[in-house]
Amino acid sequence: MQIKRRNFLMGGCAIAATAGCSTSKLFSGGDADFDDNLMALFSDCHLPATNENDFRNYEWDELNTCIAGVLRLNPLPRNVLIFGDLAYTAGDYADYPKARELLRPLIDAGIKVTIAMGNHDRRQSFLEAFPEYSKSTKVPGRIVSIVESPKADFILLDTLQGEQVGVQGPVDGKLNPEQIEWLKTTLAGYGKPVFVGSHHPINEIRIAGLLAGTPKVAGYINGHDHVWRKDFFIHKWTERRVVRTLCLPSTGLWGDIGYTLLRIGDNEAVAELHQHDFFFPIRPRSATDINPEREVILRENAGATCTFQW
Numbered sequence: 001m002q003i004k005r006r007n008f009l010m011g012g013c014a015i016a017a018t019a020g021c022s023t024s025k026l027f028s029g030g031d032a033d034f035d036d037n038l039m040a041l042f043s044d045c046h047l048p049a050t051n052e053n054d055f056r057n058y059e060w061d062e063l064n065t066c067i068a069g070v071l072r073l074n075p076l077p078r079n080v081l082i083f084g085d086l087a088y089t090a091g092d093y094a095d096y097p098k099a100r101e102l103l104r105p106l107i108d109a110g111i112k113v114t115i116a117m118g119n120h121d122r123r124q125s126f127l128e129a130f131p132e133y134s135k136s137t138k139v140p141g142r143i144v145s146i147v148e149s150p151k152a153d154f155i156l157l158d159t160l161q162g163e164q165v166g167v168q169g170p171v172d173g174k175l176n177p178e179q180i181e182w183l184k185t186t187l188a189g190y191g192k193p194v195f196v197g198s199h200h201p202i203n204e205i206r207i208a209g210l211l212a213g214t215p216k217v218a219g220y221i222n223g224h225d226h227v228w229r230k231d232f233f234i235h236k237w238t239e240r241r242v243v244r245t246l247c248l249p250s251t252g253l254w255g256d257i258g259y260t261l262l263r264i265g266d267n268e269a270v271a272e273l274h275q276h277d278f279f280f281p282i283r284p285r286s287a288t289d290i291n292p293e294r295e296v297i298l299r300e301n302a303g304a305t306c307t308f309q310w
């Protein structure tokens, strides 16, 4: 059954009007179908529960710009995947209900949103606001998801090490042994192309050999570094195959700011960067307080793509 976008947007506008907010203006759109082979990839949203900025609500506004860009698409992507660091700094309990509220226009539009854990998240507080992941996770004690699409699936792993809510934990990523065993078993029986992803870069989590040795693996995608960066990972210098890797921009804290669209075809998938901002290392404190490098970086990154083949 084809679902029309207009019906969902009407529902979302009604909710926004009831809440007395401007969401309906920001996310207004026309009529569109869904493309099951189109995915939007977000990462490193770093959403605080309250606005603590002098100038404007940077993390919220930048995410809203990304969401508005996705909702203007025709057709809409069936899925949005978020590659970790949804919470602001240390998975505070209040961050996640706010994140759920900010992501609501996507969900109201009929888009399925799937979230992975980053080093600034905490499972305990995340599950209070997103309890559905307790049942859906593929590995008990971790937040692990499989997102299916007609031509290629996604496995989103959990590389978070920190456990105490509100307290900074290890910055680097790690997979627990149960997750690695599950991944080995799952990939061994996989019948279609599959992307593997997590918050952290591939060189931190010791699965490069497994991915390089599994022809069905289409590539590896991560966040964490807040920069659009395509690369390839060599497992053995004696082998011809490399694992294509892509690091995603942040949706709203420092670095490259934007989102990525992944168009999945029969033999390849093309990732497109949609970047609208850059700042580093601190947020702009006024409309003119911007990095001198901003325009050059935006111009250089405009139209950037990364192709994964299988």
Ligand SMILES: [Fe+2]
Residues within 6 Å of the ligand: 044, 046, 085, 118, 120, 224, 225, 226
């Ligand atoms: Fe981050």
